[in-house]
Amino acid sequence: MSDFSSPVTGGRKKRGEGHTRREEILQAAKELFLEQGYDSTTIRRIADRVGVSAPALYLYFQDKEQMMLALCDQTFGHLLESISEIEKSVSDPRERIRQFGEAYLRFGLKHPDEYRLIFLGSNIPESMRKVGHRMPTDDPTRPGVGGSLVFQRLIAVLVEAEAAGLKLNYPADTCAELCWMGMHGLASALILKPEFPWSNRDLLINGMLDMVLKGIIRDT
Amino acid sequence: MSDFSSPVTGGRKKRGEGHTRREEILQAAKELFLEQGYDSTTIRRIADRVGVSAPALYLYFQDKEQMMLALCDQTFGHLLESISEIEKSVSDPRERIRQFGEAYLRFGLKHPDEYRLIFLGSNIPESMRKVGHRMPTDDPTRPGVGGSLVFQRLIAVLVEAEAAGLKLNYPADTCAELCWMGMHGLASALILKPEFPWSNRDLLINGMLDMVLKGIIRDT
DNA sequence: GCCGTTAACTTAACATTGATAAGTTATCTG
DNA sequence: CAGATAACTTATCAATGTTAAGTTAACGGC
Structure with missing residues (x-):
């Protein structure tokens, strides 16, 4: 008190x-x-x-919501930096996707509070629930679009991977969504329920990454 | 108005x-x-x-929250019914898992508010936020435990599947967690960002189900 | 140096919210 | 019919986000 x-x-x-x-x-x-x-x-x-x-x-x-939006963009900036790093340093498509997902996860686990704040809409009112993702055509200076930028990078990585000869099981945007959903499911679970007796954290992380890659990339 | x-x-x-x-x-x-x-x-x-x-x-x-909790238990009762139905009517282990996941998903999409409340702890005071998953010893008549009962059924289904001869890529509990995380990732994404232009809802649902099954069940 | 403009604030107030206190009405029981 | 009490109402509370309107103080121009 x-x-x-x-x-x-x-x-x-x-x-x-x-x-x-x-x-x-x-x-x-x-x-x-x-x-x-x-x-x-x-x-x-x-x-x-x-x-x-x-x-x-x-x-x-303007109002309480705008404070939250400003904070969201601020945090997304940090994530964007770390994924740009990967795009520069890793060239193999498959490995790129994997490291991309891993970076996303690491970011979430390293900044659980920010992740909750931004991706989980925790305690966020109705009007805010759309923050994470917007149309690509949206004004990029507008508050709250950080999430869509991260997502667009993921799509770009997948499109490039396809151009590099990798066969996908679905259209690139669908694959990107599936990839994000898998990663997000894992991140949100570990973050939101830290007290749950998860069987094995590292096994879960690797298992999810394998699962996503298997689900997205066509069997050779 | x-x-x-x-x-x-x-x-x-x-x-x-x-x-x-x-x-x-x-x-x-x-x-x-x-x-x-x-x-x-x-x-x-x-x-x-x-x-x-x-x-x-x-x-x-007692208060507004109790009304929502009463509704949640009421609604989750229906989910429990529909998965019991599946357990009775579908015997093939693989198909059981798939239908289980699909039922879970469709339920989440049909009852987004209840889903958010139970599994995302959104808009509800701290005291409620861990409701989704509790230890098995929790009082099952207490309001708000419907979610954890569902999760326990998932574990049971996987254990039975393994006993029936299905080979899993990881221990059953890890597989259950991965399965739930994939489903939850999809459900929470669609629920939390309903206005996002998802590429194709049904494709996503089927894609996620395939992804989970591929990730969990060993290649024959 | 002082004066007006205006950025950076404050105090007061509003409507709405979830919730409580205390009183009222109507129904059943003996 | 009389008393108990279930079923309800009116009045009110403190807290919330937000706005209106006024106040203070820093700077530029003269």
């Missing part, structure tokens, strides 16, 4: 420094979302932690 | 007839939850549809 979460900020911002306040708000919001979930985190508590009044948040964000 | 949803009920209930009012409330709550989702459905709107005052609902349910 103790809510003495220090207002760390100095007082009023100088004239051009509004954006630093914006980042303070994002930081506080992220902490609270992760600690207590979206619903339980109130505008007032975020404001308290930052050290400003509640309506002040509306100077920087 | 038009909310003229007829108060169908006659007036005050007679002395022993409280339980019928309880069922009217459940029915109204179910309709509204399915129409508008859990969050958007307010106690007052449920009460309006039934034709009573809002506090009257608290005569029959």
Whole structure:
């Protein structure tokens, strides 16, 4: 119950420094979302932690949802970086797909809270449930499209793999969806139910990767 | 916006007839939850549809969550029935697994709110978030355990399949987990992102079922 | 130096939410 | 018919997201 979460900020911002306040708000919001979930985190508590009044948040964000969206894009950025790395360093198509999936998984397991926040819609209201994936034609600067960028990379990898001679069992987009669903199923299970007595974590990870590759790539 | 949803009920209930009012409330709550989702459905709107005052609902349910839980158990009862049906009518192990998965999937897609509640812990307080899977020793009459019963049936089906001579790629419990993760990944994706332009729903369902079976059952 | 513009805030308030307290009405029992 | 009580209502609560309207203080131009 103790809510003495220090207002760390100095007082009023100088004239051009509004954006630093914006980042303070994002930081506080992220902490609270992760600690207590979206619903339980109130505008007032975020404001308290930052050290400003509640309506002040509306100077920087249209509403509560926009704070969440901004955080989502921020986190997706990190994932995007690590998969770009793979696309550069790994050339074999099959291995690329596998490492792609592995990177996605590693990301989820290394940042379980962010993953929950972004992919699992945990405690996220109706209007937000569409955040993860949007149409390719959507404005890429619009908040909340980070997820679709990751997904588009996956499709691209599969299309390239096909062009490189790999035979797929379904159209590339369907394969991408199946791949993502398998990875997501594993990640969300391990993250959402850490207390469940999973038989063997590494076996599950390798098993899922094999399963996805077998399901997607035609038997030679 | 038009909310003229007829108060169908006659007036005050007679002395022993409280339980019928309880069922009217459940029915109204179910309709509204399915129409508008859990969050958007307010106690007052449920009460309006039934034709009573809002506090009257608290005569029959401890709180809003209990209404949803009652509906969940009710709905999961139907899933349990349909998988029992399969266990009785389908003897081939491989086909059993497949139909089991398909039933699970179609159930999830038909009851997205219940699915989200039980398996994704979305929109519900912390106390509920681990409901989906509990230890076998949990009280089976407690509200909200329907999900774990389903999972236990899946394990049983796989163990029986193995006993019937089917060769699995991993231990039965690992296979059960992989199977569930694949199904869950697909279900949660379709449910959480309904507006995403999924390539082809039926293709995805069949693809995932094939993928899971290929991943779990050893190549002949 | 001071003055006006305006960025960066605050206080007060609103409607809506889930939920409770306390009182009222109607039905059954003896 | 009288008292108990199931079945309900009205009034109210505190908390929520959000807005309106006013206040303070930093900077540029004169």
